[in-house]
Amino acid sequence: MTETAQTIHDMLQRLELFSSCSDDFLTKISSAAHLTTKPKGHMLFIHEDQADYFYLVKSGWVKIFRETLDGDQAIVDIFTNGHILGETSIFQDDIYPYSAETVEPSELVQLPLSMLKDEIETNPKFAMAMLSSMARYRKQQDQELEHRTLQNAPQRIGCFLLRLTDQSQSGGPVRIHLPYDKTLVASRLGMQPETFSRALKKLKQETGIEVKGSTIETDSLDRLVRYSCAACTSEFPCKDLETESG
Amino acid sequence: MTETAQTIHDMLQRLELFSSCSDDFLTKISSAAHLTTKPKGHMLFIHEDQADYFYLVKSGWVKIFRETLDGDQAIVDIFTNGHILGETSIFQDDIYPYSAETVEPSELVQLPLSMLKDEIETNPKFAMAMLSSMARYRKQQDQELEHRTLQNAPQRIGCFLLRLTDQSQSGGPVRIHLPYDKTLVASRLGMQPETFSRALKKLKQETGIEVKGSTIETDSLDRLVRYSCAACTSEFPCKDLETESG
DNA sequence: CGAGGGTTTGAAGTGCATCAAATAGTGTGG
DNA sequence: CCACACTATTTGATGCACTTCAAACCCTCG
Numbered sequence: 062m063t064e065t066a067q068t069i070h071d072m073l074q075r076l077e078l079f080s081s082c083s084d085d086f087l088t089k090i091s092s093a094a095h096l097t098t099k100p101k102g103h104m105l106f107i108h109e110d111q112a113d114y115f116y117l118v119k120s121g122w123v124k125i126f127r128e129t130l131d132g133d134q135a136i137v138d139i140f141t142n143g144h145i146l147g148e149t150s151i152f153q154d155d156i157y158p159y160s161a162e163t164v165e166p167s168e169l170v171q172l173p174l175s176m177l178k179d180e181i182e183t184n185p186k187f188a189m190a191m192l193s194s195m196a197r198y199r200k201q202q203d204q205e206l207e208h209r210t211l212q213n214a215p216q217r218i219g220c221f222l223l224r225l226t227d228q229s230q231s232g233g234p235v236r237i238h239l240p241y242d243k244t245l246v247a248s249r250l251g252m253q254p255e256t257f258s259r260a261l262k263k264l265k266q267e268t269g270i271e272v273k274g275s276t277i278e279t280d281s282l283d284r285l286v287r288y289s290c291a292a293c294t295s296e297f298p299c300k301d302l303e304t305e306s307g
Numbered sequence: 308m309t310e311t312a313q314t315i316h317d318m319l320q321r322l323e324l325f326s327s328c329s330d331d332f333l334t335k336i337s338s339a340a341h342l343t344t345k346p347k348g349h350m351l352f353i354h355e356d357q358a359d360y361f362y363l364v365k366s367g368w369v370k371i372f373r374e375t376l377d378g379d380q381a382i383v384d385i386f387t388n389g390h391i392l393g394e395t396s397i398f399q400d401d402i403y404p405y406s407a408e409t410v411e412p413s414e415l416v417q418l419p420l421s422m423l424k425d426e427i428e429t430n431p432k433f434a435m436a437m438l439s440s441m442a443r444y445r446k447q448q449d450q451e452l453e454h455r456t457l458q459n460a461p462q463r464i465g466c467f468l469l470r471l472t473d474q475s476q477s478g479g480p481v482r483i484h485l486p487y488d489k490t491l492v493a494s495r496l497g498m499q500p501e502t503f504s505r506a507l508k509k510l511k512q513e514t515g516i517e518v519k520g521s522t523i524e525t526d527s528l529d530r531l532v533r534y535s536c537a538a539c540t541s542e543f544p545c546k547d548l549e550t551e552s553g
Numbered sequence: 554c555g556a557g558g559g560t561t562t563g564a565a566g567t568g569c570a571t572c573a574a575a576t577a578g579t580g581t582g583g
Numbered sequence: 584c585c586a587c588a589c590t591a592t593t594t595g596a597t598g599c600a601c602t603t604c605a606a607a608c609c610c611t612c613g
Binding site for chain 3: 488503504
């Protein structure tokens with residue numbers, strides 16, 4: 062096994078999704094994989110293209126989105142370390158259900174869908190893991206839709222910030238760093254950059270957070286939680302929605 | 308096998324999701340099932356309750372939703388004939404991820420989740436069918452989110468109407484009947500009843516549809532398609548998103 | 554007929570989008 | 584290290600879409 066293949070093997074092994082896979086399988090798929098570095102703005106694949114590969118993000122950020130004929134974009138999600146994308150095309154006649162583009166310089170692993178398909182069909186435990194992962198993602202998307210319906214712009218930002226924190230350590234001061242530029246955060250939350258800017262200011266007034274560039278600080282998350290989670294159907298530590306696959 | 312069990316068996320057999328299941332399995336789960344008739348407004352289960360059963364709708368309509376502490380509801384989806392619901396709780400620690408309530412008098416089949424879980428674990432083909440079903444539903448939800456972002460109220464109504472039509476027969480006059488009351492359609496589309504009423508009027512002006520109570524008629528779908536699908540990332544016959552499971 | 558829900562209409566307010574312009578930040582070459 | 588170019592972000596002004604509150608209307612059904 063080459064050194065790169067070994068690296069990929071180790072990465073996959075650390076993912077919960079692949080925890081039920083044999084070492085044999087991981088070795089085989091790692092050998093067929095490619096690890097590449099892509100600059101910001103690189104298109105991984107395009108909506109409705111023939112799908113032969115899925116991707117694992119090693120570092121950086123990748124947005125998945127669809128667009129209308131006149132160029133309007135709807136951002137579906139934005140992924141980083143340890144997330145996989147494009148794998149659902151297996152169940153969609155091998156057609157990518159969205160486009161994917163790097164939004165930061167990123168390291169990506171390209172993996173063949175055919176082997177994934179094989180593994181699902183032959184390893185029931187893996188199929189189950191895949192189902193769990195899909196169900197979790199689905200719940201997350203349900204919640205996204207709910208947020209668009211019930212929360213206003215400042216609340217959506219607050220909720221987004223909360224999901225960036227390590228929610229295990231409650232109480233005490235917290236520093237949050239926005240992972241990509243504000244324009245992108247805005248579209249991720251379904252609002253215009255101008256709205257984002259104003260909404261963040263409002264959130265600052267309402268909850269006493271400190272905003273310096275892309276760093277946000279607060280003495281305690283309490284006020285943020287009270288303000289943001291008021292219009293949500295989930296209780297605060299809503300972190301159990303974490304997913305690996307997309 | 309009792310007569311009821313036979314009826315249920317036949318219903319399940321007609322669902323694509325169960326097409327890879329043995330007759331044995333269908334017989335077994337049918338015998339453990341209950342067919343009931345519920346009036347409008349009956350709660351099937353509540354968000355975060357312990358989940359032991361999933362449901363198949365035989366007739367009528369069931370809404371699935373979540374609500375905030377102050378009673379604000381977010382409708383996740385509304386299901387009818389041949390749709391199943393509550394089955395994803397298998398992958399969510401046997402906790403229902405939403406509440407479910409009949410919105411019309413409905414015939415429902417209650418089925419044990421334990422047997423479904425068994426079947427997934429022992430029948431790879433069924434696991435695959437389940438995955439396909441989840442992927443399809445997921446794509447549908449993605450599109451829902453997109454619609455909320457890119458389409459305005461009249462367009463969302465137009466799109467909803469189009470999905471109620473038999474899109475195989477293009478051209479020619481069409482009659483569409485709203486399946487449940489307008490207030491519910493409104494919340495299904497994420498708008499207020501008043502907005503729905505006004506938006507429908509606007510849609511009438513823009514596309515020349517005829518509205519009589521809950522019946523809508525038009526000489527041809529062309530104008531409706533042109534108007535509604537303008538702000539969408541999918542081409543018109545977008546019916547391939549049909550799902551059985553929820 | 555009268556009660557009560559569903560639906561429509563009107564008037565007023567709010568939130569977000571849009572357009573335009575100013576400002577802050579970042580990286581470049583000199 | 585500075586000036587410039589270019590992009591990201593903020594701010595202001597205005598408009599539109601949707602919501603909210605209130606009231607009328609319309610059905611259906613007892």
